């Protein structure tokens with residue numbers, strides 16, 4: 001819990017949450033530590049009120065359900081997308097819960113899952129049952145990076161077998177995209193400035209690895225025979241966004257997956273090239289809950305492995321130190337809290 005932005009991160013005793021009438025309480029089994037949590041702690045997210053408990057990449061067991069819940073019961077092993085839809089607005093009625101007009105985001109608009117228990121609203125719409133053999137660490141690793149990468153590659157990029165996919169930035173999000181694109185039968189070129197991350201991308205299925213500092217765009221065009229069919233900015237910066245657009249062949253699809261924050265909010269995009277080459281641009285804000293069955297089937301078949309992007313597991317007591325360290329260095333792979 002933190003009581004001021006950028007202030008101390010401490011484990012505290014608080015009253016157990018009660019389920020909303022249409023919601024549930026989970027006993028948390030695992031919860032990821034994400035850069036978005038760092039931004040929330042720093043006060044960069046206007047939706048966060050103090051005091052606050054972070055945590056949005058979660059999996060656990062239902063321990064209580066409100067009287068209006070029909071589809072979920074105590075004992076169910078479940079996860080949720082980080083963006084829970086209200087079920088009533090126009091985007092939700094169209095099945096696009098990830099862009100709900102009145103969304104609930106645990107760890108942002110409410111208290112999250114860096115806790116023994118977390119309460120979640122609108123359970124019938126948003127709670128996803130886990131296959132019996134998917135453990136909580138792997139399930140927590142699905143969100144937000146892995147499921148957002150899934151939406152980027154499969155839903156927005158519509159990556160087809162044999163197409164070239166460039167992935168700019170090989171942190172947790174980029175490595176997830178590499179794995180998902182390779183599993184779809186695409187040929188992947190990974191772009192980063194970090195040798196270790198490029199090596200990891202290769203091990204997860206990238207056919208080519210390019211150092212962004214040594215003419216990254218030209219190297220991608222060379223490796224792909226004239227440009228990628230689909231290119232992802234998985235970092236989120238003016239430089240990687242422009243490089244991704246410029247890496248595309250004619251009629252290619254740029255997918256903006258990395259968040260554009262602070263000074264990059266209105267990053268310049270080479271729009272003249274977008275027109276001349278008939279490129280298309282896609283933004284991704286997580287994944288609609290209706291895509292989970294396909295994603296979980298791919299995990300169950302072994303085609304993709306969210307646990308492969310986990311770098312470390314820690315107890316709750318260590319979460320604050322992990323979060324504070326994010327400001328100064330980036331770990332390779334995701335960190336997941338596994339004891340509460």
Ligand SMILES: [Zn+2]
Nearest residue numbers: 086089092100
């Ligand atoms: Zn909605």
Ligand SMILES: [Zn+2]
Nearest residue numbers: 034036144145
């Ligand atoms: Zn996250």
